[in-house]
Amino acid sequence: MRYPTDGSAAVAALPLAVGDTVRLDVDPNPWTVTAVSAHFAAVTRPVTDRDREEIYAEYDAPDDCDGEGCAHLGCHSDPPNLEGDTIFYSVLDWRNGVRGPCDRIGQGWGDGTYTEAECAAMLAAFEAGQVRVSQRNWTALAVGQHHPVSGSRPAR
Numbered sequence: 001m002r003y004p005t006d007g008s009a010a011v012a013a014l015p016l017a018v019g020d021t022v023r024l025d026v027d028p029n030p031w032t033v034t035a036v037s038a039h040f041a042a043v044t045r046p047v048t049d050r051d052r053e054e055i056y057a058e059y060d061a062p063d064d065c066d067g068e069g070c071a072h073l074g075c076h077s078d079p080p081n082l083e084g085d086t087i088f089y090s091v092l093d094w095r096n097g098v099r100g101p102c103d104r105i106g107q108g109w110g111d112g113t114y115t116e117a118e119c120a121a122m123l124a125a126f127e128a129g130q131v132r133v134s135q136r137n138w139t140a141l142a143v144g145q146h147h148p149v150s151g152s153r154p155a156r
């Protein structure tokens with residue numbers, strides 16, 4: 001399902017600053033704010049062993065798999081490589097009330113390190129309309145607990 005882009009699901013922007021931590025929807029893991037712009041915020045968190053288990057399991061063939069050409073999602077394709085210091089990132093889009101990765105092929109950005117500089121450049125591309133939150137991989141924006149870091153830099 002595509003998300004509406006007419007502002008009908010807009011969410012009031014929280015006063016996030018780089019270094020803050022937030023909880024997102026049902027995810028029990030805290031996310032760290034890596035960049036903030038006028039209409040977006042970027043957050044990251046390390047991939048956990050639990051994530052690896054859950055995501056890799058989606059690529060296991062179920063018992064009722066009937067072979068090549070079956071209808072299972074991911075059944076006959078390779079899972080993403082989540083080994084090592086893999087980082088999940090998400091972009092919060094207040095105006096559309098959604099979050100998710102960008103809509104570039106592969107849904108990644110830059111070299112995969114998601115440093116503050118990389119995320120600031122990414123949000124500049126979002127502000128310029130060059131990329132958007134993926135219409136194939138988005139979640140309704142719901143920010144739970146927000147923990148500002150003491151002495152955090154102000155949002156730009």
Ligand SMILES: [Zn+2]
Pocket residue numbers: 061062065066067070071072075076
């Ligand atoms: Zn299958």
